[in-house]
Amino acid sequence: MMNIMECKNIQLIKNNQTILHDISFSIEAGDSIGIIGPSGSGKSSLFRLLNLLISPTQGEILYKNRNIRDYAPMELRRSVSYILQKTYLFGTTVQENLLYPYQLLNQKPDFHVIRNYLDKANLSINTLEKKNTALSGGEQQRIALIRSLLIKPEIILLDEVTAALDEENTLLIEKLVTDEQEAHHLTLLFVTHNTSQAKRLAKKILYLDAGAIDFWGTAADYFSLKGERDE
Numbered sequence: 001m002m003n004i005m006e007c008k009n010i011q012l013i014k015n016n017q018t019i020l021h022d023i024s025f026s027i028e029a030g031d032s033i034g035i036i037g038p039s040g041s042g043k044s045s046l047f048r049l050l051n052l053l054i055s056p057t058q059g060e061i062l063y064k065n066r067n068i069r070d071y072a073p074m075e076l077r078r079s080v081s082y083i084l085q086k087t088y089l090f091g092t093t094v095q096e097n098l099l100y101p102y103q104l105l106n107q108k109p110d111f112h113v114i115r116n117y118l119d120k121a122n123l124s125i126n127t128l129e130k131k132n133t134a135l136s137g138g139e140q141q142r143i144a145l146i147r148s149l150l151i152k153p154e155i156i157l158l159d160e161v162t163a164a165l166d167e168e169n170t171l172l173i174e175k176l177v178t179d180e181q182e183a184h185h186l187t188l189l190f191v192t193h194n195t196s197q198a199k200r201l202a203k204k205i206l207y208l209d210a211g212a213i214d215f216w217g218t219a220a221d222y223f224s225l226k227g228e229r230d231e
């Protein structure tokens with residue numbers, strides 16, 4: 001299996017506080033990695049590093065064997081897409097958001113593809129004409145995810161994207177992601193506080209505690225060890 005991304009001895013210090021200590025792990029193409037750990041353990045900081053929003057104090061991050069600092073940030077962010085709990089739809093209508101990826105990629109909009117994603121997300125084609133503000137939080141989150149997927153990233157970083165959603169919306173978001181993994185070998189890293197979600201989606205678990213890796217391995221091992229600890 002090819003390592004699509006690698007963190008090598010990452011350290012992050014901010015205001016004299018060590019936020020991440022010596023983080024090393026490799027991400028294989030097609031992986032599905034759940035990142036869990038207590039509040040303040042550094043999960044979002046790790047994503048911000050992987051997306052070139054901040055730089056490590058020490059260590060290096062490689063994407064396809066090349067230091068991410070050697071990529072233009074916008075170029076890297078097309079391949080490594082970062083989606084937050086609080087989504088930002090821009091402009092006025094849903095259509096503007098779903099046509100944006102085609103402008104970015106300099107391609108003609110493919111309404112067949114758009115319709116397909118809307119169908120999967122349980123949204124009708126008429127949603128395109130709706131104003132962003134006319135959508136529920138769950139619908140906005142689905143549109144934001146579709147907008148990201150239309151850019152055809154190789155990796156997506158989902159930072160608690162379903163934390164504010166109900167079960168139905170959560171499962172729709174999960175389905176969009178898992179279908180994309182099957183169809184395009186998408187690599188998934190997701191932060192969650194939801195154990196059931198981690199069990200449903202993760203093949204591997206990275207557990208952070210106070211900025212250090214406390215567990216890194218298969219989800220099966222993690223949940224069987226955790227089960228023993230909880231007994």
Ligand SMILES: Nc1ncnc2c1ncn2[C@@H]1O[C@H](COP(=O)(O)OP(=O)(O)OP(=O)(O)O)[C@@H](O)[C@H]1O
Nearest residue numbers: 014015017019037038039040041042043044045046
């Ligand atoms: N810009 C910053 N400047 C200084 N300290 C920061 C900054 N951003 C985050 N921190 C600190 O870094 C630590 C890790 O924060 P981070 O948001 O990465 O944790 P997290 O695991 O994502 O937490 P949560 O689960 O609550 O979202 C915290 O102690 C936080 O206060």
